[in-house]
Amino acid sequence: xxxxxxxxxxxxxxxxxxxxxxxxxxxxxxxxxxxxxxxxxxxxxxxxxxxxxxxxxxxxxxxxxxxxxxxxxxxxxxxxxxxxxxxxxxxxxxxxxxxxxxxxxxxxxxxxxxxxxxxxxxxxxxxxxxxxxxxxx
Amino acid sequence: xxxxxxxxxxxxxxxxxxxxxxxxxxxxxxxxxxxxxxxxxxxxxxxxxxxxxxxxxxxxxxxxxxxxxxxxxxxxxxxxxxxxxxxxxxxxxxxxxxxxxxxxxxxxxxxxxxxxxxxxxxxxxxxxxxxxxxxxx
DNA sequence: TTTGACGTTCCTGTCATGGTAAGGTTTAAA
DNA sequence: TTTAAACCTTACCATGACAGGAACGTCAAA
Numbered sequence: 001x002x003x004x005x006x007x008x009x010x011x012x013x014x015x016x017x018x019x020x021x022x023x024x025x026x027x028x029x030x031x032x033x034x035x036x037x038x039x040x041x042x043x044x045x046x047x048x049x050x051x052x053x054x055x056x057x058x059x060x061x062x063x064x065x066x067x068x069x070x071x072x073x074x075x076x077x078x079x080x081x082x083x084x085x086x087x088x089x090x091x092x093x094x095x096x097x098x099x100x101x102x103x104x105x106x107x108x109x110x111x112x113x114x115x116x117x118x119x120x121x122x123x124x125x126x127x128x129x130x131x132x133x134x135x136x137x
Numbered sequence: 138x139x140x141x142x143x144x145x146x147x148x149x150x151x152x153x154x155x156x157x158x159x160x161x162x163x164x165x166x167x168x169x170x171x172x173x174x175x176x177x178x179x180x181x182x183x184x185x186x187x188x189x190x191x192x193x194x195x196x197x198x199x200x201x202x203x204x205x206x207x208x209x210x211x212x213x214x215x216x217x218x219x220x221x222x223x224x225x226x227x228x229x230x231x232x233x234x235x236x237x238x239x240x241x242x243x244x245x246x247x248x249x250x251x252x253x254x255x256x257x258x259x260x261x262x263x264x265x266x267x268x269x270x271x272x273x274x
Numbered sequence: 275t276t277t278g279a280c281g282t283t284c285c286t287g288t289c290a291t292g293g294t295a296a297g298g299t300t301t302a303a304a
Numbered sequence: 305t306t307t308a309a310a311c312c313t314t315a316c317c318a319t320g321a322c323a324g325g326a327a328c329g330t331c332a333a334a
Contacts, residue, residue, distance in 0.1 A: 007280070017281090022322060037330060039281055048268045055266045060241040063321070073263045083262050084254035087245050094242040101235040104197045108228045117221035125220050126210045129192045131185045144311075154312095159291065174299060176312055200290070 003033065003041035013050035020050060028053065028063060028070070061090055140170065140178035150187035157187060165190065165200060165207070198227055 010017045023029045029049055032040045042050075052073060056066045065086055072078040114124040147154045160166045166186055169177045179187075189210060193203045202223055209215040251261045 005281080016323090018323065019321085021282090026321090037281075039330085051268050052266050057321095058241075059245055059266075060238065069263070069266065072260075073267065075258075077258050078260070079256045080252050080258060080260035080262075081254045081256065083260045084249055084252045087249045087252075087262050091242050091245045091249065094238045094245070098235045098238040098242065101197065101231045101238070104195075105228050105231040105235065108196055108224050108231070112221055112224045112228065115217050115221045115224070117218045119216045119218065121212075121214050121217060123209075123215070123217035123220045125217075125224050126206070129189050129196075129206065130210065131188050142312080153291090155292070156290085158313095163290090174312075176299085194290090 003043060004047070006040045006042065009040075009042035009047050009050060012047045014054045015050045023050075023053065026063065028067060059090075060094055061086075065090060140180060141184070143177045143179065146177075146179035146184050146187060149184045151191045152187045160187075160190060163200065165204060196227075197231060198223075202227060 004012070006017045006020055009015075010020060013020075015023070020029075024031055029046070032042050032046055035041055049070065052070065053066055056069055061069065068086055069083065072083050108125075111125045111128050116122065141149070143154045143157055146152075147157060150157075152160070157166075161168055166183070169179050169183055172178055186207065189207065190203055193206055198206065205223055206220065209220050245262075248262045248265050253259065
């Protein structure tokens with residue numbers, strides 16, 4: 001099997017060398033083989049696992065989520081229900097966070113729309129943050 | 138002026154005593170007066186500033202943003218344009234983050250909808266994360 | 275041979291806190 | 305009077321998921 005250096009593995013997987021070492025240090029991915037010079041050497045399947053991690057991170061999964069997903073991915077007989085449960089729980093978290101951000105944005109847009117935005121000091125945004133209009137938030 | 142303890146200031150402002158000390162340590166709010174016993178004592182205006190900070194945090198502003206907003210809030214002659222610019226920049230950030238989360242959620246919902254979610258091992262979610270279907274993400 | 279591009283480990287910083295420890299103070303009850 | 309509790313203080317460690325950089329070893333090409 002063709003073994004490659006960490007930089008090549010980084011290029012092939014889309015995970016930076018720094019992150020690869022980090023993932024190894026926290027036990028997300030197993031330590032790879034080392035050469036005589038102590039350099040890490042990665043096999044194709046290890047690069048595949050790194051790609052898996054990257055794509056899961058791109059979907060916003062936490063490292064702990066990915067730990068479980070990786071284990072299920074490697075388990076040929078896993079029940080798909082377990083994977084689906086993790087995914088749907090994550091979807092709920094994503095939707096919750098997105099809703100919270102949208103609510104903040106809505107409020108700020110409203111406040112900004114009532115603010116002149118010129119040289120005058122009157123500012124409904126600051127008024128809303130101040131104690132007199134606390135009820136607006 | 139009625140001076141109150143940090144715990145009372147926390148209750149009145151909605152900012153925990155821990156956070157109040159933290160905000161002081163990073164210079165977000167000025168150090169308050171101290172009693173003979175070195176206990177912090179807060180005035181009404183200091184409690185108002187803490188409430189300001191809390192509401193700005195509730196709207197997702199960073200500490201550095203709040204630093205600027207507080208300075209503008211205290212400046213009676215500030216131009217509202219400066220405040221509006223900070224707010225609109227923050228709105229853009231919020232919208233960007235919300236859109237990213239929504240995109241992740243959409244993709245995961247789609248993948249989950251095609252997953253049986255039973256005892257069978259076949260799982261389009263894992264397949265999509267794996268190297269063969271990298272193009273799905 | 276020397277340069278520069280790799281590799282290694284280890285330490286610190288990020289952001290906005292929370293938790294906890296070890297100690298001093300004040301207040302109230304036993 | 306003693307003691308217990310509820311406060312207060314500072315200071316340090318932990319979080320998540322890394323990035324940056326120091327200090328040092330190794331390797332390939334000019």
